[in-house]
Amino acid sequence: MSSNAENRIERIFAELRASDARALMPFVCAQHPFPDATGPMLEAVASAGASVIEVGIPFSDPIADGPVIAAAMHEALQQGSHPRAVFEQVRSVRDRIEAGLVAMVSVSIVYRFGVERFISEAASAGFDGFIFPDAPLEWSDELTSRARDAGLIASLLIAPTTPPERAERIAGACSGFIYLLARAGITGERDEAPRIERRVAQLREVTDLPIACGFGISTPEHVHAVTRHADAAIVGSALVRRIDQAHREGRSAIEAAGQFVRELAAGLQKEG
Numbered sequence: 001m002s003s004n005a006e007n008r009i010e011r012i013f014a015e016l017r018a019s020d021a022r023a024l025m026p027f028v029c030a031q032h033p034f035p036d037a038t039g040p041m042l043e044a045v046a047s048a049g050a051s052v053i054e055v056g057i058p059f060s061d062p063i064a065d066g067p068v069i070a071a072a073m074h075e076a077l078q079q080g081s082h083p084r085a086v087f088e089q090v091r092s093v094r095d096r097i098e099a100g101l102v103a104m105v106s107v108s109i110v111y112r113f114g115v116e117r118f119i120s121e122a123a124s125a126g127f128d129g130f131i132f133p134d135a136p137l138e139w140s141d142e143l144t145s146r147a148r149d150a151g152l153i154a155s156l157l158i159a160p161t162t163p164p165e166r167a168e169r170i171a172g173a174c175s176g177f178i179y180l181l182a183r184a185g186i187t188g189e190r191d192e193a194p195r196i197e198r199r200v201a202q203l204r205e206v207t208d209l210p211i212a213c214g215f216g217i218s219t220p221e222h223v224h225a226v227t228r229h230a231d232a233a234i235v236g237s238a239l240v241r242r243i244d245q246a247h248r249e250g251r252s253a254i255e256a257a258g259q260f261v262r263e264l265a266a267g268l269q270k271e272g
Contacts, residue, residue, distance in 0.1 A: 003133035008128045009100035009153050009176045011053050013210040013231060022227035024265050025212055027104065027236035028257070029072040030055050031081040031089070033247035037254070041243075042097055044258035049265030051241035052100035052212075054131065054234065055090065057083055059106040068237040072244060083109060083118070087125035094126030102155075102176075104131040110143065112152060119146050129153030129176050137170050144173055155179045155212075164202060171207040180230065182215045200229040223267030235264055 016023055026045050030038045038055070045053055056069065058076040083105075090101060104123055110118045110132070122130070129152045132143055140156055147154035153176025158167050160181060171178055180203065182196055196213055204213055213226050214234030223233040239260055246256035 005203075007151055007153055007176065007254075009052055009102065012100050013177060013203060016051065016231070017210070022230075022268050023210075023232035024049055024211070024223060024261070024268055025052045025054060025102075025214070025232045025234045026050050026239050026264070027054040027056060027069075027214075028243070028259075029069060029076055029233060029240055030057055030086040031079065032058070032072040032076040032205065032240070033244055033253050035076075035079050035081065035085070036089070038086060039093040040254050041257055042099075042101070043093055044091070044254045045261050046071060046097045046099040048258040048261035049268075050099050050261055052102060052103050052128075052232065053105045054236070055127075056236075057086060057087065057103055057105040057109055059109060061108075063104075065128050066237055068241045068244070072240050073176050083113070084121070087121055087127075091125040092126065100128045101126060102129045102131055102153075103127050104133060107132055107135045107143065115142055115146050119150050119152065123150045123152055127152065129155070131155045131157075132155055132180055133179075137166070140173055144175065148175060155176070157181055158203070160199060167203065168206040169252045171203060177210040177232065178207060180211050180213045182213050182217060182226065186254035196226060197229045223264050224269075227268060233264075233267070238266075 028041050028045060037122055040111040042053060058081040060077060082086050130147055135143055135156055144154040155174045155177055156170050157179050158170050180199060201213055210231035213230040214231035217223060217226055217235050218238040226233040242260045243253045243257050247253040
């Protein structure tokens with residue numbers, strides 16, 4: 001994608017805003033629960049109602065992920081997962097998927113590849129952008145600028161504990177959307193919906209970018225509560241757990257993923 005081409009994720013959010021709609025952004029662990037899962041998993045999740053899909057690149061020491069996602073990444077790595085295999089699987093289905101695709105990837109992997117090479121190969125495979133969950137703001141410029149030059153978006157994380165001045169600086173470094181953590185700590189399912197109204201309102205004052213909210217969003221009711229304020233709800237652990245459970249029980253993990261995403265997408269419906 002050339003740097004002057006319209007980015008798919010920017011287009012998706014612009015279209016959603018124009019119709020006063022919200023996005024569901026499920027997270028899947030690449031090459032889990034089996035090595036060839038990524039392509040069919042993305043197709044199933046996209047057709048079930050995902051606007052943007054986060055594709056986690058398996059990493060041996062995930063920074064913010066709770067036990068469910070960490071275990072999925074560990075299993076994928078044990079089965080030989082590699083970023084280039086992920087790229088090939090994404091490439092194989094990209095033309096059949098309208099949803100945006102974002103690689104959630106540790107900077108350790110990116111720098112091991114070389115920043116320019118990793119971003120180039122991801123773009124060639126069909127990714128539309130990146131989330132760099134462990135990239136400190138102070139040395140994120142190379143990552144964000146390289147992504148921008150390739151026509152891709154790049155998002156950093158803003159935590160509930162991030163001071164307002166620093167949150168504004170992080171927002172200014174992002175493109176495509178802001179990734180707002182709904183809760184402190186690590187990922188994982190929760191019983192109650194997060195309270196994000198105040199934090200979203202603060203960010204709205206300093207950025208026009210869409211705000212996607214994740215961490216602990218587990219049910220259609222959570223999706224509904226979050227998207228009353230944010231532009232998108234991110235669901236990770238709850239989906240990965242259902243995928244893993246279906247696979248272990250001998251059921252279709254692909255079908256289980258599609259069914260759960262359809263249930264979550266019902267939470268996007270407007271009130272009244």
